[in-house]
Amino acid sequence: MQKKPNILIVDDDVVHTVAFSSRLQRRGFDTHHIPDGKTLIELLSKNQFNLVLLDIDMPGLNGFELLKLVRKTYPAGVLPVIMLTSSNSSQNIQEAFLCGANDYIHKPVNLDAAVARIYGQLSAVELSRLHLESEKINTMNAMITTYHHEINNPLAIAIATLDALIQAQPNAIPEESIQRMRRAFSRILEILAAMKNNQQTVVRFDKYSADSKMINFKKGSLK
Amino acid sequence: MSPALDVRKVLIVDDEADLRDIFQGILSDLNIQSEQAENGRAALDLLRQKEFHLVLCDIKMPEMDGIDCLMNAQAEGVFTPFVFVTGYGDEDKMLQAMRLGALDFISKPFDTRKVTEVIFRILEVGARKNRIHKLLANSGPEIYDNYLKNEKMISLMRIKNNKGAKGD
Numbered sequence A: 001m002q003k004k005p006n007i008l009i010v011d012d013d014v015v016h017t018v019a020f021s022s023r024l025q026r027r028g029f030d031t032h033h034i035p036d037g038k039t040l041i042e043l044l045s046k047n048q049f050n051l052v053l054l055d056i057d058m059p060g061l062n063g064f065e066l067l068k069l070v071r072k073t074y075p076a077g078v079l080p081v082i083m084l085t086s087s088n089s090s091q092n093i094q095e096a097f098l099c100g101a102n103d104y105i106h107k108p109v110n111l112d113a114a115v116a117r118i119y120g121q122l123s124a125v126e127l128s129r130l131h132l133e134s135e136k137i138n139t140m141n142a143m144i145t146t147y148h149h150e151i152n153n154p155l156a157i158a159i160a161t162l163d164a165l166i167q168a169q170p171n172a173i174p175e176e177s178i179q180r181m182r183r184a185f186s187r188i189l190e191i192l193a194a195m196k197n198n199q200q201t202v203v204r205f206d207k208y209s210a211d212s213k214m215i216n217f218k219k220g221s222l223k
Numbered sequence B: 001m002s003p004a005l006d007v008r009k010v011l012i013v014d015d016e017a018d019l020r021d022i023f024q025g026i027l028s029d030l031n032i033q034s035e036q037a038e039n040g041r042a043a044l045d046l047l048r049q050k051e052f053h054l055v056l057c058d059i060k061m062p063e064m065d066g067i068d069c070l071m072n073a074q075a076e077g078v079f080t081p082f083v084f085v086t087g088y089g090d091e092d093k094m095l096q097a098m099r100l101g102a103l104d105f106i107s108k109p110f111d112t113r114k115v116t117e118v119i120f121r122i123l124e125v126g127a128r129k130n131r132i133h134k135l136l137a138n139s140g141p142e143i144y145d146n147y148l149k150n151e152k153m154i155s156l157m158r159i160k161n162n163k164g165a166k167g168d
Helices: A014-026 A040-046 A064-075 A090-098 A111-168 A175-198 A208-219 B017-029 B040-049 B065-075 B089-101 B112-138 B141-166
Strands: A005-011 A029-034 A051-055 A081-085 A103-106 B007-013 B033-037 B054-058 B082-086 B104-107
Touching: A005 A014, A005 A040, A014 A111, A029 A040, A040 A064, A040 B040, A051 A064, A051 B104, A064 A081, A064 A090, A081 A090, A081 A111, A081 A175, A081 B040, A103 A111, A111 A175, A111 B017, A111 B112, A175 B112, B007 B017, B007 B040, B017 B033, B017 B112, B033 B040, B040 B054, B040 B065, B054 B112, B065 B089, B065 B141, B082 B089, B089 B104, B089 B141, B104 B112, B112 B141
Parallel strands: A005 A029, A005 A051, A051 A081, A081 A103, B007 B033, B007 B054, B054 B082, B082 B104
Antiparallel strands: none
8 A cells, every 4th residue: 555645735725735735636636734843843843744845935044044943853855845935036045945856836826736746756755865875785784794704714614613623523522512513603604694684685776766656656656 | 525635735725713713623524634824925835836726715815916916827737627615705806807718706605515515516626636647647648748738828818808807
């Protein structure tokens, strides 16, 4: 079951936002709406939002100020924020990006364009998440290989030495001691095998190219 | 029957001194002489100076790894059979080694009996090859020269292919 992307809309224009919000829901998003930024930070910390639509002109703290607050905790690569602006001034747009916006949408909102921009941002986050994950797995795998090697070599020495001892003086070591050593060796070998099995397959990054965005786009939902 | 009847010499290449000693111990129990080298470069020096019947070679080593050692030896016309000692994570290198003409491999940790079995088998292969060499050498210098040229060409081709495969 795929999870719907969860979008938080911050806009004091309640009438328009309610309509916009329900249109987004019909396009496969979960939405949550607040009329000002008072509870924004608290909401973000308590809920898993995938993206924030943030109006610029609001009473109290405006969109820029709120965005700066959000960016203190949530970087643009983790939580995309798209600004909603009714003005066409390039200064506003510039200011939005300076404060850490990922994109902007003009009001009145064109739904198709908005959905496209939202998906663009969501896909970028998903891609960087996958990228990070594959980096992590790569590092982990390399570490496991190194440790495996470092343990395996002395273990090989120990096992071969025991073999040589038994062969040289067949009755010198009590059978019980030999068995104890063999049990210890096989426990280490089991750990090594488990380490091997814990190596994960790297996320095939090349498979999540532009077309995955298209698929998500059509389904109206994110992985 | 045992190839150890005539004098056989094995070169042990490993950066881990204890492992070298263990292999030497196994070999001396089989009445097989051996010498040690701590990395590919040292091994190559020895291979240039003396004749060996088998190289028992670790893969991961500082300075020069086992694969480079094999490749260099072949490029210089040294065709001593190589058996590689491998650990986990060496799979890619192992494939490369097999493509270059390595004859077998022993995975760590190893069973002494298995090591013995591999050593005898490869020494036997080497002995057979030597008999062919002698036969060809007796059948005239031209035939023998051609044979040696062919052998060298095959190994150069392997090295070339291997370099190509590394690039992708």
